[in-house]
Amino acid sequence: MQPFDLKTPKSLDEAIAELPAERSYTAPQILAGGQDILTVMKDDIAAPEALVEIGGLGLSGIEMSDGGDLRIGATTTIQEIADHAGIQASFPAIAEAAKSIASPQIRSQATLGGNLHQKPRCPYYRHSAVNCIKKGGSVCLAEFGFNKYAAILGGGPSYFSHPSDMAVALIAMGASVEIQGPSGTRTEKLGDYYVGPEVSVETETKLKANEVATRITVPAPAKGSVSTYYKFKERASYDFALSAAGIHLLVEGGTIKYASVVLGGVAPKPWHSPEAEKALVGQPMKAETWTAAGEAAVADAAPLDMNGYKVHLVKGVLFRALESLA
Numbered sequence: 001m002q003p004f005d006l007k008t009p010k011s012l013d014e015a016i017a018e019l020p021a022e023r024s025y026t027a028p029q030i031l032a033g034g035q036d037i038l039t040v041m042k043d044d045i046a047a048p049e050a051l052v053e054i055g056g057l058g059l060s061g062i063e064m065s066d067g068g069d070l071r072i073g074a075t076t077t078i079q080e081i082a083d084h085a086g087i088q089a090s091f092p093a094i095a096e097a098a099k100s101i102a103s104p105q106i107r108s109q110a111t112l113g114g115n116l117h118q119k120p121r122c123p124y125y126r127h128s129a130v131n132c133i134k135k136g137g138s139v140c141l142a143e144f145g146f147n148k149y150a151a152i153l154g155g156g157p158s159y160f161s162h163p164s165d166m167a168v169a170l171i172a173m174g175a176s177v178e179i180q181g182p183s184g185t186r187t188e189k190l191g192d193y194y195v196g197p198e199v200s201v202e203t204e205t206k207l208k209a210n211e212v213a214t215r216i217t218v219p220a221p222a223k224g225s226v227s228t229y230y231k232f233k234e235r236a237s238y239d240f241a242l243s244a245a246g247i248h249l250l251v252e253g254g255t256i257k258y259a260s261v262v263l264g265g266v267a268p269k270p271w272h273s274p275e276a277e278k279a280l281v282g283q284p285m286k287a288e289t290w291t292a293a294g295e296a297a298v299a300d301a302a303p304l305d306m307n308g309y310k311v312h313l314v315k316g317v318l319f320r321a322l323e324s325l326a
């Protein structure tokens, strides 16, 4: 790892002023819990000349309004989210996603903002000797190489699968992200915030280099609606998702009235599945419907040599998640 300066700004404006207008290999970056950025630096994906610490800027905390809307500050830890009684009761998908992440030690240090902006885990991208397409090279080595963990949906020209569990659950619940930069504050629907490699191959979100995500907001779920996050991992201990689903449903009189379905571990961004939602809405809450939703979700899947198993996994994950909500 290269030496770097540690900047400890006293305000968000000072932090933003320390950030660069453009990204580069050596440009300063944000430091939150450090669980990803330090590994990125050790893997020589980036060698920022400075890290800008945002931990002491008052961006932490969880609030629920009287109406049931949720606000989570960007530097709130994943463990705080997993442990929050209000989130467990009203937004189970979000609490379950948080609980599924890494180990207790990592969860107590890792922040929500860092989880949403972590870099992909593709072994080619993470290898310091490989200049893959995400690092300015010309090809994605996973496409015809080792692609067991790669994307089956939305891949190309890069085929990594997005690593964030929190993003999947939050998008299923209709979350938005508040962003602050030199020209003020803006809010984006989290579902529109992630971009696929066909739009931007080196970055995964619309965040500019000199912007900070400050808060995530989630609207109160409709009365009577239910949600869950179901994750399949290769190992029983902590691991990233091979396939996961964030689901938010409203079922009335045994019929599905509303469905939000987002898949994780199978695409270069959290994968919203309108196809699965269409197969659910208006249908009875029963096994045939869940099977149809799984089939619809992977109808456009394009597996690579080593990851055809994910097509079957998505169907199983969706079935189990929907079954658990029944």
Ligand SMILES: Cc1cc2nc3c(=O)[nH]c(=O)nc-3n(C[C@H](O)[C@H](O)[C@H](O)COP(=O)(O)OP(=O)(O)OC[C@H]3O[C@@H](n4cnc5c(N)ncnc54)[C@H](O)[C@@H]3O)c2cc1C
Binding pocket: 029, 030, 031, 032, 033, 034, 035, 036, 037, 038, 054, 074, 075, 078, 100, 101, 102, 103, 106, 109, 110, 111, 112, 113, 114, 115, 116, 117, 118, 119, 163, 164, 165, 166, 207, 211, 212, 213, 214, 238, 239, 240, 241
């Ligand atoms: C062993 C291990 C297992 C893991 N397992 C999982 C898992 O199962 N599921 C999962 O989802 N994740 C997993 N992770 C990833 C982990 O959750 C993230 O590394 C962590 O959440 C990053 O948060 P952080 O606060 O440490 O971020 P940092 O490492 O400090 O930052 C990460 C990135 O986000 C940027 N950033 C941080 N905060 C902001 C902000 N507010 N606005 C804009 N950009 C920001 C930083 O500049 C950096 O690029 C695992 C990590 C490890 C090491």
